[in-house]
Amino acid sequence: MKFFTPIIVYILLGLSLTSCDNRTFELNQIAVDSTKIDSLMAPYNDGFVPGASLLIVQNGTILYAKGYGLAKLDNPALVVPETNFRLASISKQFTAACIMLLKSDGYLNYDQVLTNFFPDFPDYGQYITIRHLLHHTSGLKDYFSLIPDNVSEQVHDNDVLQLMMEQTGTYFTPGTQYQYSNSGYAILAMIVEAVSGQSYANFIYEYIFSPLGMDETIAFEDGISIIHNRAYGYNILGEEFVLGDQSITSAVLGDGGIYSSINDMFKWDQVLYTNILLHQNDILEAMTSGTLTNGNKTGYGFGWVIDEYRNRHRVGHTGSTQGFRNVYHRYPEESLSIVILTNRNFGIPKLIANEVADILFNAKTL
Secondary structure, three states, X not given: OOOOOHHXXXXXXXXXXXXXXXXXXXXXXXXXXXXXXXXXXXXXXXXXXXXXXEEEEEOOEEXXXXXXXXXXXXXXXXXXXXXEEEOHHHHHHHXXXXXXXXXXXXXXXXXXXXXXXXXXXXXXXXXXXXXXXXXXXXXXXXXXHHOOOOOOOOOOHXXXXXXHHOOOOOOXXXXXXXXXXXHHHHHHHHHHHHHHOOOHHHHHHHHHHOXXXXXXXXXXXXXXXXXXXXXXXXXXXXXXXXXXOOOOOOOOOOOOOEEEOHHHHHHHHHXXXXXXXXXXXXXXXXOOOOEOOXXXXXXXXXXXXXXXXXXXXXXXXXXXXXXXXXXXXXXXXXXEEEEEEEOEOOOOHHHHHHHXXXXXXXXXXX
């Protein structure tokens, strides 16, 4: 496998991130008062409440980076740029990147099928390719619906693989439809393990997080790894916030088990403009919509949703899980990114990110 020397990556990316106080910044010659941004984030900063982190970056420059509210309510800890949130489905782009690294080094190709990696997989696996898994066109059954009611311990990626191996078919013929599949990304994590001979958590740290200096980002394994500066997830019960940090599916890593901060998300965002981790042709492919057998576009790449907002091309992803709601939007043509991470399972950060974009693009006057 490739080996990236961390100090070289730091020099090439020129990474730094600090908290911002209220100030005025400019985007496309439009001056924006940061108080407008803070007003959008006010629900996350209203007293003794679970909070959020907000990052806005353009052309490699941090326009705004700020924490709001609390990462933990008992023994209170403020949210700061170093606070690590569970990314939920934003994790999928990292799982896809692991597959892409293995492909770029010749260890696999996107047209290989499940039975190439798991010989005991049922016959239907010979029709499901890695590309199907990446694009959510595999038709694999939703593992959430297959977990027995009497299961009380957390499910892991290998358990998802076993559940898929107990099935006799898919929802539809692979490649003919798009259906978002957490099962598919858990299976991709298991392919990483089968090909590399390492655990998914170790592989992603060794070949992505560590080389990029994302030292606090981690595929969390309870009892094995530690999350520093951890944000704990909360639910709301009546008018009270209650701890709701983990569920029975929270230990599945490939589809949503990564924790990170806006500090480290800045590093990830910036490396995607370079050839340091993956070649730009590979990144472009990852951010290009999949195509069904009938020629229709899916609107999903390799861990990226592809759409438009205010007539601007956008790629990104949301993340929603027990105790966390997040969004990460990139506007590649403007070299602009917006990240909002929150430790509560209510609210819609995507809508806030859209409003932030409205301010930045001055869309309301167009």
